[in-house]
Amino acid sequence: MDRLTSMAVFVKSAESGSLAAAARALGLSHAMVSKHVRALEQTLGVRLLDMTTRKLSLTEAGRRYLVRCVQIIGEVEDAALEASQYQAAPRGLLRLTAPATFGRLHLAPAIAEFMELYPDIAIDADFTDRFVSIVEEGFDLAVRIGRLPDSTLVMRRLGPCRMLTCAAPAYLDRFGLPGHPHDLASHACFALSSAAAPRIWGYQTPEGEEIQVQIKGRLQANSMDLLCSAAERGLGIVFGPSFVLGPLVQAGRLRQILPDHPSRPLDLCAVFPSNRHLSTKVRVFVDFLVQRFGATPPWDCGLR
Incomplete structure (x- = not known):
């Protein structure tokens, strides 16, 4: 069998997580995909894939071989790309x-x-x-x-x-500015329910020490829009990505707090x-x- 084709089938199988998915993606039969993988294993004298009825996993030799296959296939495709006028635009x-x-x-x-x-x-x-x-x-x-x-x-x-902690100026005027992450325990904080740990906020000291804070508050939602809206009204403190909170800080609608204790980006x-x-x-x-x-x-x- 053509070695390069077998390598491409092996890569697609590893990417897809199953021979059946690779067969569908490549327009081949399941039997043909299996044949290509077996041919590689016989030629190399090692097992590349461990397969059960439910999933496929790479052996250690398979992981190493996958890296080289990706490199080789990439070189071949790059050569074809350079030769193709169609791909110029x-x-x-x-x-x-x-x-x-x-x-x-x-x-x-x-x-x-x-x-x-x-x-x-x-x-x-x-x-x-x-x-x-x-x-x-x-x-x-x-x-x-x-x-x-x-x-x-x-x-x-x-x-x-970046991850930011923010509150409205009106909230900070009323309840004070937290100077340390542990101060958040006495503040109303909003939890993003889709986060891995919605009520645990993580920070670092200037020396790089990790700090985890258990927050509390009466608002939890899977919508940053809702949390930001409540924060802008002065109802509490919001923690979230800078691509959401940064523009609100730049507009003066929220204020960045705890800048000396950043969260891991x-x-x-x-x-x-x-x-x-x-x-x-x-x-x-x-x-x-x-x-x-x-x-x-x-x-x-x-x-x-």
């Missing part, structure tokens, strides 16, 4: 997904500007807070925020995502399937986002 349909709030606030205007720059690229954008499997659902890339786990996806950092990233080669449409879009958001994104300007 970015074009085609770009399917992307992103978190709902970030998409609404910042990605939507970025996409509109991008479409003005690249009239031959069509966009299909899905803003949602559910987890999207970009391989199985056919997306070209996803914009994600957080401390991302290791995976077979490739990640490119677009910029930082998150990453704003683009993720895409694990091959070194990217189509031109994906590459130029990711480059555009890196340039637009950069090391200091606009929502962080002027923050302490």
Whole structure:
């Protein structure tokens, strides 16, 4: 069997998490996908995949081999890309997904500007807070925020995502300014229910020591819009990403507190399937986002 084809089938199987999903993505039969993987294992003399009836996992040899396969396939695809005149101008349909709030606030205007720059690229954008499997659902890339786990996806950092603690000037005038994270225990704090630990807020001392604070308050919601609205009315303290709170601080509607005790920042990233080669449409879009958001994104300007 063709070795390069077998390597591509192996990579797709690892990305998809099952031979059946790889078969659907590649338009092959399940038996043919299995045959390609077995051929590689027989040639190499090692087992690459552990398979059960419910899931597929990589062996240690499989993980190492996957990295090299991705590199080799990327080189081959890059060579084809350089030889293709069609790809000289970015074009085609770009399917992307992103978190709902970030998409609404910042990605939507970025996409509109991008479409003005690249009239031959069509966009299909899905803003949602559910987890999207970009391989199985056919997306070209996803914009994600957080401390991302290791995976077979490739990640490119677009910029930082700071976590801020904020309150309205009216609230601080009435109840005082917290000087230390532990002071939050006596304040009304709003919990984001979709967070991993809604009522635990994390900070760092100037020396880098981790601090965790148990907060309390009578408002909990899965909507940052609601929490921000309540905070602007002086009802309590809100904790959230700077891409939401930064513009409100810049407008004077909220005030940043505890700036000397920052929370660990998150990453704003683009993720895409694990091959070194990217189509031109994906590459130029990711480059555009890196340039637009950069090391200091606009929502962080002027923050302490």
